[in-house]
Amino acid sequence: MKYPTSRTANEIARLDKLVTISPDAKTALNVTMVYEDDETREWAREAFERVVKLAGEQPMRPTWWRLSNLSQPGVLAAASSTAMRADVIIVAVRAAEGLPLPFYAWINAWSPNRLQLNGVLVALLGAPQVKNQRSGRVGDFLRTIAKQARLHLLLETRNCTTWPSEYTNGHTQNESSLALRF
16 A cells, blocks of 8 residues: 655655665665554555665665564664664654654664765654644654764655554553653
8 A cells, every 4th residue: 555645755756866876786785674563664665666776786785674673682783783884774653753762772873873974864754644744753853863874864754544552652552641752
């Protein structure tokens, strides 16, 4: 299922201008993707397919990470390591106002240690209904991270078909009404 808005289509189209393809056909294009659930994985796949098309014959080295698995130390370390070396980082999540703590741990592990001098951070942020196209606190946070990590930022807000009842900021909806917002 595809849910792009006109803004979404325009942002993904900008990948054409921002993804750097190496003239060395042996150098792999590193792509790291973090997604929250099946719907957001589909969003990430759409962006990834665009990168594959741009890469043409250049080899690709994609890694996919489910957000809920970042709470495992080994997964967090591996996901951070791949993001440090990534040419393209795709984040596809539903929350526009806050995410589980492991997401922030992942960001803080790779962003100050990033080896690449350029690259693209694609942020696909979902909301129950897109009202004013504002990306919320997560979008603001990712803007700051992109700037600090010397990444171009493509930020899209998408309508969600369903809204998760699982968690916000690491807490289930029923667990605590005192969830922290970053």
